Amino acid sequence: MEDAALWGLDLSAEELEPDVGAVWQDNVPAVEAFLACQTQWRWVPRYGARDRATGLDYAGCDVALKMAGIKATQELWEQFQVIELAAKAALNEG
Template identity: 35%
Template sequence: MDDYEPDDVSPEHCAVWPENWPALELFLGVQTQWRIVAGMGGAQYQGLDYGAIYAHPRLARLGFDEQDERLEQLRHIEVGALEVMNAR
């Protein structure tokens, strides 16, 4: 699989499957809630702050089964974002 840079694909060419849209909306709602460790080598993103995520209305208003499903989807987005943000 080829590696793509953000500039390689325009927003018009990035479709989101309908079943993934709620997870993307949740991610966009909590995208500033990262746990970060700063040291001599710079900042390292550890992952999302799940305390903040559980309090977010897009997740809090769901039933437990839906929360589990949404969190599983969110973790996939989180892993991809961490790879990009921690790349050096």
């Protein structure tokens, strides 16, 4: 809580959703959108090395989001891409 306060974040009990776990309520729609697209990764095979994730296939994500009933707004898409970049970095570690 003290760390959050240093960044100007108020994490009072009213703002935390106990059923969501470690995801802040404001981020839940973006996480749900990302999870709807989690099988849409593009990979580049590399001889003698691990395959490398290049990012999500946005055409596939468009279909996945529509099938999940998720409307992709500009704000949602920006949050979605933040998650994508972090996931891509994690997938390509090592």
